[in-house]
Amino acid sequence: MERFMGGGMLPLVLTSIGVLLLYRILVHFRKGAHVQGAVVVITGASSGLGKECARVFHAAGARLVLCGRDASRLQQVVQELTASSTDTQQQTYTPSTVIFDLADADTVDRAAEEILKCYGQVDVLINNAGISYRGNILETHISVQRDVMETNYFGTVALTQALLPSMVRRRSGHIVVISSVQGKIAIPYRSAYAASKHATQAYFDCLRAEIERYQIPVTVISPGYIRTNLSVNAVTGDGSKYGVVDKTTASGRDPRDVAQLVLKAVRQRSKDVIVAGLVPNVAVYLRTLWPALFFKIMSSRARKEQKPKDE
Ligand SMILES: NC(=O)C1=CN([C@@H]2O[C@H](COP(=O)(O)OP(=O)(O)OC[C@H]3O[C@@H](n4cnc5c(N)ncnc54)[C@H](OP(=O)(O)O)[C@@H]3O)[C@@H](O)[C@H]2O)C=CC1
Ligand SMILES: CCCCCCCCCCCCCCCC(=O)OCC(=O)COP(=O)(O)O
Numbered sequence: 001m002e003r004f005m006g007g008g009m010l011p012l013v014l015t016s017i018g019v020l021l022l023y024r025i026l027v028h029f030r031k032g033a034h035v036q037g038a039v040v041v042i043t044g045a046s047s048g049l050g051k052e053c054a055r056v057f058h059a060a061g062a063r064l065v066l067c068g069r070d071a072s073r074l075q076q077v078v079q080e081l082t083a084s085s086t087d088t089q090q091q092t093y094t095p096s097t098v099i100f101d102l103a104d105a106d107t108v109d110r111a112a113e114e115i116l117k118c119y120g121q122v123d124v125l126i127n128n129a130g131i132s133y134r135g136n137i138l139e140t141h142i143s144v145q146r147d148v149m150e151t152n153y154f155g156t157v158a159l160t161q162a163l164l165p166s167m168v169r170r171r172s173g174h175i176v177v178i179s180s181v182q183g184k185i186a187i188p189y190r191s192a193y194a195a196s197k198h199a200t201q202a203y204f205d206c207l208r209a210e211i212e213r214y215q216i217p218v219t220v221i222s223p224g225y226i227r228t229n230l231s232v233n234a235v236t237g238d239g240s241k242y243g244v245v246d247k248t249t250a251s252g253r254d255p256r257d258v259a260q261l262v263l264k265a266v267r268q269r270s271k272d273v274i275v276a277g278l279v280p281n282v283a284v285y286l287r288t289l290w291p292a293l294f295f296k297i298m299s300s301r302a303r304k305e306q307k308p309k310d311e
Helices: 004-031 048-059 069-089 104-118 144-169 191-214 255-267 278-289 291-305
Strands: 039-042 063-068 098-099 124-127 174-178 218-223 273-276
Touching: 039 104, 048 063, 048 069, 048 104, 048 191, 048 218, 048 255, 063 104, 069 098, 098 104, 098 124, 098 191, 104 144, 124 144, 144 174, 174 191, 174 255, 191 218, 218 255, 273 278, 278 291
Parallel strands: 039 063, 039 124, 063 098, 124 174, 174 218, 218 273
Antiparallel strands: none
């Protein structure tokens, strides 16, 4: 072993670490994309991470198009942003709003047209809107599985595909999606949510490869728990609202910090970012490198967390 390390292995490891460090330094100092004046579309901008992204991109001088289902809540966000505009030296713009339901396939194309009419182009699309789920698969109606998929996956894909041709024509644009750590690992009692986020990851990985030739980057951001209303708004197996702030959510990251990292990922045109602590990061690697152990840990979690009704 000593001879092995002393021979060719040690210099190889050190060179690899050196190359990796150099690459990280180059990425760090690479000229960032301009956000000032860029047309940035944010879905799910009425609350949580979407609202904080709206704040951060507005302060950076973006021309915002905020999307959501509730016109009055979006208007409230616009008022908050315009009231805060006097605090900044940066030129800021009054955001536009477009109201539509991502789960309603018929309205997404119309919404995309309305979005394009705001400024004639889209520079950055941030697909943030989403809904979570809590439930046991045995007690979950199939319509719930479809509904979560409809909002998190099909709605997001439909909006992206409706806005993509205008970006391809201009050979310019940037597609961002807020996925989740659960787009990389699946944990018990989150089947609908984890499945929708895994599908999201796969779709946007395909898209990244397909549209790189048009100079349109694709960024998938996978956060761990964030302190928002995601768990309150989650649906359960019978379609009713969960309505509880889970401990994991309450002790999650501040959405303002996550929004800053979204801005950084847009500026650096990052491809895939995990915004989470050590344990979720280790779990992601474990799922790939030692799946048997990962599955054992998940089965044990499933047994501890819930008992099906028939036991
Ligand atoms: N909070 C967390 O722990 C984590 C969150 N994420 C992801 O972050 C994203 C934002 O969630 P977060 O801010 O936490 O949660 P919130 O519940 O606070 O925000 C979700 C947003 O999505 C919008 N939305 C939900 N359903 C639809 C729909 N059918 N059509 C249009 N808009 C819709 C909501 O708008 P409306 O006002 O109309 O309800 C709301 O603005 C989600 O994709 C989530 O999966 C990822 C990892 C962790
Ligand atoms: C240092 C030793 C580590 C050993 C690793 C063992 C594996 C432990 C499992 C860890 C699971 C982490 C799950 C993280 C889930 C998460 O962050 O989800 C983010 C969300 O999208 C939250 O949505 P939700 O609706 O579930 O609140």
